[in-house]
Amino acid sequence: MRTLLVSLFIASLASSASLFSQDLSAREIVTRADNKFNGEKSSIMVMSMTIIRPAWERTVEFKAWSLGHDYSLTLISSPARDAGQTFLKRKSEMWSWNPVISRLIKLPPSMMTQGWMGSDYTNDDILKESSVVDDYVHVIEGEENINGRPCYRIKMTARENASVVWGHQLRWIDKNEFLVLKAEFFDEDGNLVRTETGSDIKMMDGRNIQSKMEIIPADQPGSRTVVIIRDIKFNAPLEEAFFSQQNMKNIR
Amino acid sequence: MAWRNLWRSRRRTLITVASVFFAVFFALLMRSLQLGAYDHMFRNAIESYTGYIQIQNEDFWDDKIVDNTFAFTGDLEKRVSACNNILATVPRFESFALANSGNLTKGVLVMGIDPEKEKYLSNVKNRLVRFRLSDSAIAVLSRSGMPVDLKKRLVLLRGNSYSSPASLLSDLGVSDNDSSVILPFFRKYASFSNAYISNGEKGVLAGDRLAKFLGIGRGDTIVLLGQGYHGTTASGKYVVKGIVKLPSPDLDNKILYLPYDVCQDLFNAPGMLTSLAVSVRKNDDDDIRRLMNDLSSEIAPPLKVMGWREMNKLMINQMDADNKSGGVMVLILYLVIAFGIFGTVLMMTSERKREFGILVAIGMRKTRLAAIFVTEMCYIGLLGIIAGIISALPVIYYGHAHPLRFHGQMAKMYEDYGLEAVMPFLLPGGYLIWQSVVVAVIVFIALIYPLRKISRMVVVNALKS
Numbered sequence: 270m271r272t273l274l275v276s277l278f279i280a281s282l283a284s285s286a287s288l289f290s291q292d293l294s295a296r297e298i299v300t301r302a303d304n305k306f307n308g309e310k311s312s313i314m315v316m317s318m319t320i321i322r323p324a325w326e327r328t329v330e331f332k333a334w335s336l337g338h339d340y341s342l343t344l345i346s347s348p349a350r351d352a353g354q355t356f357l358k359r360k361s362e363m364w365s366w367n368p369v370i371s372r373l374i375k376l377p378p379s380m381m382t383q384g385w386m387g388s389d390y391t392n393d394d395i396l397k398e399s400s401v402v403d404d405y406v407h408v409i410e411g412e413e414n415i416n417g418r419p420c421y422r423i424k425m426t427a428r429e430n431a432s433v434v435w436g437h438q439l440r441w442i443d444k445n446e447f448l449v450l451k452a453e454f455f456d457e458d459g460n461l462v463r464t465e466t467g468s469d470i471k472m473m474d475g476r477n478i479q480s481k482m483e484i485i486p487a488d489q490p491g492s493r494t495v496v497i498i499r500d501i502k503f504n505a506p507l508e509e510a511f512f513s514q515q516n517m518k519n520i521r
Numbered sequence: 522m523a524w525r526n527l528w529r530s531r532r533r534t535l536i537t538v539a540s541v542f543f544a545v546f547f548a549l550l551m552r553s554l555q556l557g558a559y560d561h562m563f564r565n566a567i568e569s570y571t572g573y574i575q576i577q578n579e580d581f582w583d584d585k586i587v588d589n590t591f592a593f594t595g596d597l598e599k600r601v602s603a604c605n606n607i608l609a610t611v612p613r614f615e616s617f618a619l620a621n622s623g624n625l626t627k628g629v630l631v632m633g634i635d636p637e638k639e640k641y642l643s644n645v646k647n648r649l650v651r652f653r654l655s656d657s658a659i660a661v662l663s664r665s666g667m668p669v670d671l672k673k674r675l676v677l678l679r680g681n682s683y684s685s686p687a688s689l690l691s692d693l694g695v696s697d698n699d700s701s702v703i704l705p706f707f708r709k710y711a712s713f714s715n716a717y718i719s720n721g722e723k724g725v726l727a728g729d730r731l732a733k734f735l736g737i738g739r740g741d742t743i744v745l746l747g748q749g750y751h752g753t754t755a756s757g758k759y760v761v762k763g764i765v766k767l768p769s770p771d772l773d774n775k776i777l778y779l780p781y782d783v784c785q786d787l788f789n790a791p792g793m794l795t796s797l798a799v800s801v802r803k804n805d806d807d808d809i810r811r812l813m814n815d816l817s818s819e820i821a822p823p824l825k826v827m828g829w830r831e832m833n834k835l836m837i838n839q840m841d842a843d844n845k846s847g848g849v850m851v852l853i854l855y856l857v858i859a860f861g862i863f864g865t866v867l868m869m870t871s872e873r874k875r876e877f878g879i880l881v882a883i884g885m886r887k888t889r890l891a892a893i894f895v896t897e898m899c900y901i902g903l904l905g906i907i908a909g910i911i912s913a914l915p916v917i918y919y920g921h922a923h924p925l926r927f928h929g930q931m932a933k934m935y936e937d938y939g940l941e942a943v944m945p946f947l948l949p950g951g952y953l954i955w956q957s958v959v960v961a962v963i964v965f966i967a968l969i970y971p972l973r974k975i976s977r978m979v980v981v982n983a984l985k986s
Contacts, residue, residue, distance in 0.1 A: 324588075325751050350753060350789060370744045370756045372621065387752020 295407035295423045299440065301447040303401050305478060311336045311507040315500040320388045323491035329386050334505075338400070340512040344520050351386070355517040356395075363396060366517040373514060389463070389484045389494040393434060404431035405438070415441050415450040416468065435462075446470070446477050461487045473501045523896035533872065534901065537865045541905025541960060542912075544858035548956045549913040550946075551854060555847040557921065557947035559840050563833070564804065569643050571832045572611065572798035573809050574816060576601065579825040581795060582832075587616050587750050590793035591824055601799065604815045606808055608800040609641040614784040615795045618747030618755060620777060622735040629731065629777045631745065633784025636718050641800035645778055648765040649715045650682040650729060652689050658711040665706055671695070682713065682729045684766040715739070715763045718780050724762035726778040732764050734774070739763065743777075750790035757787045796827075855959060863967045866898070870971040877975060878984045891975050895968060902964040906957050920946030 293301075306312075312335050319328045329351060335341035343356040353368040363376040381393040405425035413422050420441040427433045436457035441450050448470065454463040463486055467479030478501070485493040527534045567573060578591040593612055601610050614633030619626050639645050659679055663672050674693055683689040686704055695703050716739070718724050725743060727735075737743060741761050749755035759779070767773040785791050801812060809829075816826045830837060880890055924945035 320752055322751075327751055327753070354754070367746070367754065367756050370746065370758050372744060372746070372756075374746075384752070386754075387748075 295409045295421075296402065298409070298421055298442050298447065299405075299407050299423060299425065300402050302440070302442045302449050305447060305476065307338055309503040311503070311505055313502045313505050313507075314498055317497050317499060318386070318388055318390070319495045319497075320386075321491075321493050321495065327387070329388075334507060334511065336507050336509060336512065340509060341395075342512050342516065342520065345386075355520060356385075357512060357514065357517050358396060359512055361396060363392060364514060364517065366514075368518075373517070384494075389486050389492065390496070401425065404428055404433050410439075412444075413441060415443075418450065419444045420450055448477070448479050450479070463487060469497075473498065474503050476503070523893045523900065526893065526897055527900055533869055537862075537869060537901045538905045538908065540858075540861045540865045541902055541964060542908045544855075544862065544960050544963070545906050545909025545957060546913050548851060548854060548858070548960065549909065549953065550916060551851055552952050552956060553913075553917050553920070553946040553949075554944065555844070555851075556952060557924075557945045559844060560947055561924075561943065561945050563836060563840060566836060567829045567833060568804070571829060572642050573801055573804065573829045574799050574813055575827045575832065576797040576799075576816070576820055576824055577795065577827055579823050582825075582827060585615070585795070587748065587755075587788050587790060587795075590614070590750070590790055590795050592792050593794045593797065594792075597797070597824075600819045601797065601816065604812060604819065606801050606803055606812045608802050609638055611635065611638045611642050611798040611800060612781055612794050613796045613798060614781045614788070614790075614793070616747065616755075616784075616788060618745045618777075618787075620731075620735065621744040621746065622737045622741060625735050627731065627734060627775070629745075629775050630772070631747070631777050631779060631784060631787075633779050633781035635781055636720060642798055645726065645765060646717055648684045648767055649717065649726075650684055650713045650764045650766050651686070651715070652683040652707055652711045653713040654678050654681050654711055656680075661710045662706060665710070667703065667706060671703070680733075682764065682766045713764070718762050718778060720780045720782055722762075722780065723757070723759050723783055724780075725759045726763045726765050727761050728773040728776040729764055729766045730770065730774040731776065732761070737761050745777075745787060747788070749788045750793070753789045755788045759783075855963065858960070859963045859967070862963055863970070866967045866971060870974055874974075874978075875984065877978060878980050878982075881978065882980050882984060887976055887978070891972055894971060894975065898964060898968050902961055905964075906960055909960075910953065910957065914949065917946045917949065921948055 312333075314333045314335075315330075316333065317328055317330045319326060328347070329345060330347040331343050331345045333341060333343045339358075339360050341356075341358045345351045345354045355366045357364045357366075365374050365376060366372075367374070376392060381396065382391055384390060385392050385395055405427055408424050408426075410422045410424050413420055420443050423440045423442060425438040425440060427435055427437060434456075435454050436459060437455050439453040439455075441452070442448065443450055448467060449465075450467050452465045453461055454465070456462050463484060465485070466483045467481070468483075469479060469481035470477055471480045473480065478498070480498045482496045483493055484496070576591075576597075578589045581589040581591075598610055601607065612635050614631075616631050616633075618629060618631050620629040634645065636645075654675065656679065659675055662675055667675075671693060678692055681692065683692070686700070686707075689707060690700050690704065693703070716724075718726055727737065727743070732738065735743070739761055743759050743761055745755070745757050745759065747755040765776070765778070767776060779787070781794070785793060799812075799816075801809065813826060813828055820826050877890060881887060924943040926943050
């Protein structure tokens with residue numbers, strides 16, 4: 270009798286040990302990837318965004334300050350026509366300041382699906398009201414290589430009560446660095462709407478991150494948006510007071 | 522024989538001919554008047570807005586966004602102007618933007634025009650407000666020596682703007698005779714000082730209703746915000762230089778005229794246009810069609826030549842619908858006429874029953890008799906139709922050169938839509954043939970009864986009548 274109990278105990282210990290050596294859960298993988306960018310307290314980024322269309326191409330350069338998920342301030346520096354325009358996000362509201370006409374405009378919900386500055390990156394994406402961790406149910410579907418790097422393929426299905434525009438997403442997350450190397454976005458009917466890819470992995474401010482991101486809409490051949498991070502500083506000392514309408518007009 | 526028969530009884534023949542004659546005469550006049558009115562109406566509308574022909578980017582008509590503009594080169598202008606029948610080329614840059622003044626914002630139609638050339642199309646300069654019945658103007662005029670009923674009407678028209686003395690006087694109900702007495706009062710106390718826009722200046726003309734909504738007047742600043750070329754933001758500040766009053770209330774509520782080079786700058790589309798309209802010397806259908814062919818051979822993709830029919834589908838549909846109802850009226854006229862002809866033929870048949878009976882009795886075959894009768898009716902029909910046409914023609918030509926002119930309320934209604942208050946006759950064309958054919962058909966149908974009568978005739982009974 271005693272030997273039976275001891276052996277059962279040892280067996281259960283062994284199985285729990287194997288549990289520990291198992292892979293991370295899908296949710297944890299996604300959380301780690303999300304924390305790569307958004308886990309830091311704050312960041313200051315210098316980026317350039319190129320909008321590519323079948324008939325033309327346009328590049329916008331800007332600097333973005335952000336504090337956590339809730340606050341961000343963006344200042345356009347190029348081209349000359351758009352330079353000086355700023356965008357402020359506070360929680361779930363967004364404003365834009367246009368120095369040419371000296372007008373501060375609050376972006377209404379109806380404008381959320383429009384591309385920011387004419388790109389494929391929508392205002393809604395900027396507001397990122399949905400959290401990739403909390404609003405989805407995550408499942409690991411398998412493993413694939415993207416650009417020679419082994420990745421987890423994770424299917425994220427939107428929860429019933431979450432206010433997300435996507436029905437589900439597929440994410441390919443690098444196993445070593447937890448970088449999102451590819452993501453596919455599907456609407457509620459299961460149609461592919463957008464593909465995002467991350468590449469040019471560089472060391473920036475002590476972290477390995479993808480410095481180039483491409484957003485490719487599924488239904489417009491020849492159209493895409495390429496965002497390149499030129500410089501990034503994490504955990505700069507930024508306060509919530511920095512993200513104000515007054516500062517929108519003054520920032521240079 | 523048929524011919525001789527006709528003249529045996531002059532009176533009978535003339536009565537029958539007369540019924541056909543009146544049929545043709547009235548049908549022609551009615552149709553001419555109806556078609557003339559439509560023709561005039563749509564020509565007015567077309568000539569004052571889209572023009573007969575426009576050159577556009579081939580994608581523009583289906584998706585009227587700023588990205589679907591085309592480059593307005595000197596070469597293009599030269600090639601278009603060189604075509605026959607072109608009076609002027611009129612460049613336009615039309616788009617949508619939000620207009621803001623103080624706390625009020627409204628979506629507006631931004632019309633970039635060439636301030637001088639636009640006179641060949643919509644003649645914006647004529648629409649500048651000349652009189653405004655402001656509160657102070659009404660106060661002074663109420664104390665003046667004008668008739669009392671006029672002063673009462675004045676109060677009802679508070680705040681209205683007018684771009685011509687005619688529309689002001691018409692609203693007040695002043696007759697043409699009194700206008701020379703009344704008008705000076707208004708010139709003195711209700712005049713509105715106005716100005717026009719010019720190329721290169723950041724000044725705009727606002728529609729009267731739009732200006733009232735935004736609470737702006739001459740000299741105020743208006744801010745425009747919109748979607749520019751290739752995803753840029755269109756934004757700019759402009760001075761209101763003048764106020765216009767457009768007859769269409771819908772347009773008056775949202776129109777903003779800018780010089781087109783300033784407009785190109787606003788939308789970040791230098792050198793681009795949404796459309797190049799043309800003004801023609803001769804505007805009949807054939808000339809327009811020829812011009813369209815000429816232009817099509819000069820213009821290649823990505824440009825496209827758009828004709829007025831394509832651009833005014835809605836108006837054409839509406840007119841077609843109205844035309845059909847006019848057609849119903851003419852049909853009713855025909856019905857009345859048909860009975861007239863039928864009645865006369867009936868009378869003629871019964872009158873000649875004895876005659877027919879005798880002819881058959883002495884040996885004429887019924888078919889021969891029928892043939893003679895048909896020939897007689899043909900002559901009568903022909904005579905009637907020709908007489909009808911000949912008498913209608915002078916009336917038509919006169920009515921075309923000196924159209925019916927409306928007065929009073931009717932005139933005001935037309936003018937409110939920017940149309941000339943006239944109703945001209947349409948010169949002879951396809952419709953002339955059609956009306957004649959229809960009358961001829963009626964005559965033939967009327968023949969059926971007498972022919973049946975002849976074939977069924979029992980000679981003995983006929984002789985007895």
